[in-house]
Amino acid sequence: MAKSLGLSPAQHEILAEAEFNLTALSEQELLAIAEGDIDLDRVDDDQLIELLNVANLLYRGGELLISDELYDFTYLAELKRRIPDHPFLHTVEPEPYPGAKTVELPVRMLSTEKAYNFNAIERWAKRIEKAAGECGVDFAGLIFRATPKLDGFAAYDDGKTLYTRGDGRRGTDITRVFERGLQVAKAGARGLGAGEVVVSRSYFQAHLAPFFDNSRNFQASLIKEKELEPHAVEAIKSGHAVFFPFALLPCWEGEWSLLAADFDGVVDRLWQAMDFDVDGIVLDIDDERIRQYMGATRHHHRWQIAFKKNTETAEVKVLRVIAQTSRSGRVNPVAEVEPTRLSGALIQRATAHHYNMVREKGIGPGAVIRLSRSGEVIPKIEEVLVPVVPELPEECPSCGSPLVWENDYLLCIDTLKCPAQITNGIEHFFKVLGNVDGFGQSSIRKIFAGGIRSLPEIYALAEEQLVDLGFGPKQAENMVAQLQRSRMEPIEDWRFLAAFGNYRMGMGNCEKLLSVFPLERVFLLTKEEIVAIRGFSDKTADEMLAGLRATADLFTAVYGLGFNLIATPLETDQAISGNGPLAGKLIVFTGTMRQGSREDMKKQAKALGAKVGDAITGKTDLLVCGEKVGAAKLNKARGLGVRIVSEEDYVQQLLESGAGQ
Ligand SMILES: [Zn+2]
Numbered sequence: 001m002a003k004s005l006g007l008s009p010a011q012h013e014i015l016a017e018a019e020f021n022l023t024a025l026s027e028q029e030l031l032a033i034a035e036g037d038i039d040l041d042r043v044d045d046d047q048l049i050e051l052l053n054v055a056n057l058l059y060r061g062g063e064l065l066i067s068d069e070l071y072d073f074t075y076l077a078e079l080k081r082r083i084p085d086h087p088f089l090h091t092v093e094p095e096p097y098p099g100a101k102t103v104e105l106p107v108r109m110l111s112t113e114k115a116y117n118f119n120a121i122e123r124w125a126k127r128i129e130k131a132a133g134e135c136g137v138d139f140a141g142l143i144f145r146a147t148p149k150l151d152g153f154a155a156y157d158d159g160k161t162l163y164t165r166g167d168g169r170r171g172t173d174i175t176r177v178f179e180r181g182l183q184v185a186k187a188g189a190r191g192l193g194a195g196e197v198v199v200s201r202s203y204f205q206a207h208l209a210p211f212f213d214n215s216r217n218f219q220a221s222l223i224k225e226k227e228l229e230p231h232a233v234e235a236i237k238s239g240h241a242v243f244f245p246f247a248l249l250p251c252w253e254g255e256w257s258l259l260a261a262d263f264d265g266v267v268d269r270l271w272q273a274m275d276f277d278v279d280g281i282v283l284d285i286d287d288e289r290i291r292q293y294m295g296a297t298r299h300h301h302r303w304q305i306a307f308k309k310n311t312e313t314a315e316v317k318v319l320r321v322i323a324q325t326s327r328s329g330r331v332n333p334v335a336e337v338e339p340t341r342l343s344g345a346l347i348q349r350a351t352a353h354h355y356n357m358v359r360e361k362g363i364g365p366g367a368v369i370r371l372s373r374s375g376e377v378i379p380k381i382e383e384v385l386v387p388v389v390p391e392l393p394e395e396c397p398s399c400g401s402p403l404v405w406e407n408d409y410l411l412c413i414d415t416l417k418c419p420a421q422i423t424n425g426i427e428h429f430f431k432v433l434g435n436v437d438g439f440g441q442s443s444i445r446k447i448f449a450g451g452i453r454s455l456p457e458i459y460a461l462a463e464e465q466l467v468d469l470g471f472g473p474k475q476a477e478n479m480v481a482q483l484q485r486s487r488m489e490p491i492e493d494w495r496f497l498a499a500f501g502n503y504r505m506g507m508g509n510c511e512k513l514l515s516v517f518p519l520e521r522v523f524l525l526t527k528e529e530i531v532a533i534r535g536f537s538d539k540t541a542d543e544m545l546a547g548l549r550a551t552a553d554l555f556t557a558v559y560g561l562g563f564n565l566i567a568t569p570l571e572t573d574q575a576i577s578g579n580g581p582l583a584g585k586l587i588v589f590t591g592t593m594r595q596g597s598r599e600d601m602k603k604q605a606k607a608l609g610a611k612v613g614d615a616i617t618g619k620t621d622l623l624v625c626g627e628k629v630g631a632a633k634l635n636k637a638r639g640l641g642v643r644i645v646s647e648e649d650y651v652q653q654l655l656e657s658g659a660g661q
Pocket residue numbers: 325396397398399400401412413414418419420421
């Protein structure tokens with residue numbers, strides 16, 4: 001644990017080995033945050049990420065900076081709230097020891113999506129239900145599996161080599177732990193895939209606790225030490241330190257209705273079932289059809305989720321409620337509360353969902369509320385124990401416009417002039433871009449105060465202008481360099497599109513959209529084209545189109561500045577309703593077919609998820625030509641940019657994809 005005087009020599013050594021230097025935080029600040037002495041509101045994004053990086057390195061090195069709970073529920077959850085798709089949330093562990101050999105993993109090891117409360121698990125189950133419906137699997141009978149997640153050193157065993165997970169694609173060869181005598185748990189065989197190097201809890205307490213601060217510290221030593229210590233040799237020999245493949249872990253299996261009815265019970269029993277440290281419960285679906293259908297994001301499998309629990313709550317008194325206008329114009333209530341410790345951190349603020357909650361639950365000065373840290377919004381108001389008569393704002397705190405109710409929300413509708421909406425939108429842009437330093441809230445407000453109101457204006461700023469706006473010469477120079485860098489550095493096109501902050505166009509949806517249509521087409525899309533993409537409803541499409549219309553000019557102007565965009569690979573086949581090579585394609589068959597009747601070919605194409613049309617239009621993906629096709633038809637298809645293939649090529653492609661049998 002953190003020592004208030006400074007990092008320990010062992011901690012310094014780990015950071016030095018990793019060539020990690022503190023830049024955003026001083027050592028004192030780092031420790032103060034780690035001990036929960038600084039309100040998270042006063043920690044900026046760079047500092048938060050630096051803290052997480054340090055905590056992660058020290059965790060892997062076995063010299064903990066902060067407790068797992070503080071790490072997961074406070075800092076990691078805070079990052080998830082602030083920057084939901086920050087790369088850090090998807091990085092898997094750094095390498096176990098410097099100079100270790102990096103090798104390609106035999107399979108891609110994704111991280112696991114995390115849920116901090118049952119609501120998030122329910123939302124996940126809803127997605128499973130939807131997928132089951134779409135691929136004709138009976139959801140009620142579908143088997144869910146829950147498995148404890150051991151808190152050890154993650155590794156993958158292909159039978160010959162043991163790999164660390166590394167970045168998910170490349171890990172480190174740590175086979176030497178097997179050469180040192182490590183056994184597979186339950187006398188299992190080698191080659192069972194993913195698992196954890198762990199030591200049993202009771203053995204650690206009885207034999208190792210005097211020599212190691214915690215089991216993490218010991219597990220790391222098994223892998224990183226050049227020579228094993230006698231305690232480690234003994235732990236391995238006695239079979240208490242093992243490699244535990246997930247496949248051999250105990251699990252609960254059953255239908256969703258059973259799991260939902262006794263979720264806490266299932267979780268608690270699995271948590272207690274083993275004599276090992278557990279840091280979560282992994283839920284997944286064992287049905288291959290569902291797994292295939294749902295697939296994975298670039299970070300995690302959609303059919304799997306890890307539940308992390310935290311039950312700590314606190315009762316506090318509200319001092320006052322402050323209104324804050326977001327970039328969308330929604331005015332959010334933030335309750336200032338009496339400073340309180342929760343999960344090891346100092347809390348001074350809490351969020352209510354919206355002003356309707358403030359109105360209905362009676363949240364205001366003097367109210368007593370119960371807080372919990374459950375990951376997504378931190379901390380959130382769980383319950384109002386003593387209500388008061390609430391005060392509701394009538395004007396936007398930023399621009400003074402009268403507020404209107406929209407469902408549960410108070411809304412500032414002066415979108416084009418409201419400083420909060422504009423500056424928050426600009427801040428969001430840089431945050432999502434993720435490659436620019438120096439454009440946080442305070443800088444953007446300063447720039448705005450100087451009359452600069454838009455992204456193109458910001459990108460056109462020269463050093464002298466920034467100095468005139470009140471920045472130091474060095475800072476101004478750095479800011480201009482950062483802006484330049486943000487245009488030079490390669491960046492995914494979906495991230496760029498998401499940076500414009502349109503409603504319903506977060507990074508996930510943008511990536512989905514751009515895996516079907518190239519960026520140049522996004523602003524020309526029709527509702528039908530969006531709805532054809534799996535997972536986009538009519539309503540979503542309408543909302544996306546409204547947002548796209550509203551930002552089209554800004555997008556064109558910023559895009560025109562020249563960014564180094566990486567195009568998302570087009571995966572039309574997978575992305576559109578189904579999995580096969582024809583899924584979601586609009587196909588027209590024409591001419592006399594030789595290998596079978598045209599009707600049979602149409603049926604087969606439909607069975608493979610394609611839509612079959614009669615006339616060639618701009619939406620046709622593929623024209624399949626048999627014999628005697630008229631020139632007019634071919635010319636029309638060419639003119640519309642429709643792909644034209646012969647019957648032979650079409651059949652050949654189906655056979656090659658395995659779909660034709
Ligand atoms: Zn306003």
